[in-house]
Amino acid sequence: MGKLEDALQSGDALVVVDVQNDFCPGGALPIERADEVIPILNRWIAAALNKHVPVYASRDWHPVGHMSFRQQGGLWPPHCLQDSDGARFHPALHLPGSVIKITKGVRFDQDQHSVFDATGLSGELRQKNIRRLWIGGLAEDVCVLASVLDARRSGFDVVVIQDGTRPVSLEGGESARHQMREAGARLN
Ligand SMILES: [Zn+2]
Numbered sequence: 001m002g003k004l005e006d007a008l009q010s011g012d013a014l015v016v017v018d019v020q021n022d023f024c025p026g027g028a029l030p031i032e033r034a035d036e037v038i039p040i041l042n043r044w045i046a047a048a049l050n051k052h053v054p055v056y057a058s059r060d061w062h063p064v065g066h067m068s069f070r071q072q073g074g075l076w077p078p079h080c081l082q083d084s085d086g087a088r089f090h091p092a093l094h095l096p097g098s099v100i101k102i103t104k105g106v107r108f109d110q111d112q113h114s115v116f117d118a119t120g121l122s123g124e125l126r127q128k129n130i131r132r133l134w135i136g137g138l139a140e141d142v143c144v145l146a147s148v149l150d151a152r153r154s155g156f157d158v159v160v161i162q163d164g165t166r167p168v169s170l171e172g173g174e175s176a177r178h179q180m181r182e183a184g185a186r187l188n
Pocket of ligand 1: 080
């Protein structure tokens, strides 16, 4: 058993947030060095599956003309358009069939930065007696941050996989880590 397997326990789940082409170098909304998280997260995914710890992988999956896009008055350039190459999980991310996918960003009336936002995830985790979440992915100061804060509000213990996440901006990352710590998340 490796170190990661030792860290994982029954009652844990692993949540891999939005490791998609558009958020990696060359994508529509690229995050610097985002692809460096992939080998790290692959090791966590493999370790979790070895230990029968459930693994969830979320994807941003926007309709054309989504309200989060700049032209529609939102914050972001168009990204993760449904069924586009950019919306695909990064090809280097290993997602065996037992990994459960969460699709978000599909709503017309609001964006969904958090994997908990209108997805039903907290009920799903409770049903599986999950108490602690290991969270990594993209971006640290947007969807990872929102997901971690929601997880804490829902009463889950949270460990953020620090080398498995990257922020949109350095200042954003610092602020996100501060907020996540304040909310009681552990940064490993
Ligand atoms: Zn989005």
